């Protein structure tokens with residue numbers, strides 16, 4: 001069945017079917033109010049409230065489907081996009097799935113610099129990026145590198161201990177997997193995080209595509225900011241507004257207390273403690289912080 005021709009009335013959105021990106025990707029769909037029910041083992045779910053079909057695919061395959069215009073939108077890691085070498089738009093960093101693709105060697109071995117690995121055997125699930133990295137290191141085109149790059153699909157960290165690699169190129173987040181395998185990192189090939197990716201030739205309704213992007217942007221903003229509300233004496237207004245300039249500008253309202261105003265502004269969630277302390281020091285009172293459950297910006 002050719003999905004693209006079968007679901008012509010729906011925008012096709014590719015979502016990682018399992019693994020590290022699955023849960024956060026699904027929570028972004030929920031936050032965007034794209035409702036769906038995914039039957040067990042079914043990799044297609046039709047949204048029940050929007051003309052969208054969610055296609056659950058391996059994270060590594062999503063760039064290809066979006067790149068070829070078979071899906072209009074997708075969520076996957078930048079590492080997968082670069083590894084696939086496809087031409088897609090990357091409209092939004094989704095701020096999760098952050099990790100580094102790193103060159104790793106046995107901790108008590110002879111290698112301390114990536115240059116020492118030229119001509120050796122490297123194992124990775126990211127063979128394209130690994131070859132590109134060594135081509136640059138060797139100063140030759142990719143098809144002329146002397147370093148041998150072999151593919152394995154998972155548990156890459158076992159390769160050195162099993163005697164099939166001098167070094168590996170694999171993802172590192174906490175470093176736990178690397179340390180447990182007796183490896184250390186000696187170079188970074190790429191820093192990555194999950195992104196919204198978009199076809200350059202979308203088949204779906206472009207207005208709907210914009211609506212979905214705007215909803216996801218709203219989810220991201222709601223996660224980044226909280227709403228800060230307080231009262232301030234007019235005399236301290238210039239000082240407190242410097243502390244809470246807002247995303248665009250703060251809202252200042254009259255209140256029934258002469259010489260005082262109410263201020264409302266979006267503030268960075270991570271700074272909320274310091275911001276509240278600073279406002280208090282500058283004379284603000286009744287300072288409250290509220291969660292933003294959703295927004296459009």
Ligand SMILES: Nc1ncnc2c1ncn2[C@@H]1O[C@H](COP(=O)(O)OP(=O)(O)OP(=O)(O)O)[C@@H](O)[C@H]1O
Nearest residue numbers: 018019020021058059077079080097098099171173
């Ligand atoms: N430890 C990690 N921390 C953060 N993000 C990660 C981590 N490992 C992988 N990722 C991100 O998630 C993407 C998918 O990795 P994952 O290991 O889940 O792949 P998968 O093969 O689809 O799933 P599985 O390993 O269950 O088969 C990676 O390309 C990367 O962008």
Ligand SMILES: O=P(O)(O)OC[C@H]1O[C@H](OP(=O)(O)OP(=O)(O)O)[C@H](O)[C@@H]1O
Nearest residue numbers: 154155156171172173174175176177178
């Ligand atoms: O630095 P850490 O926090 O330990 O994370 C890194 C590990 O996470 C990923 O593998 P995953 O556990 O998804 O399984 P995989 O090896 O089957 O891909 C990655 O390939 C590393 O092995």
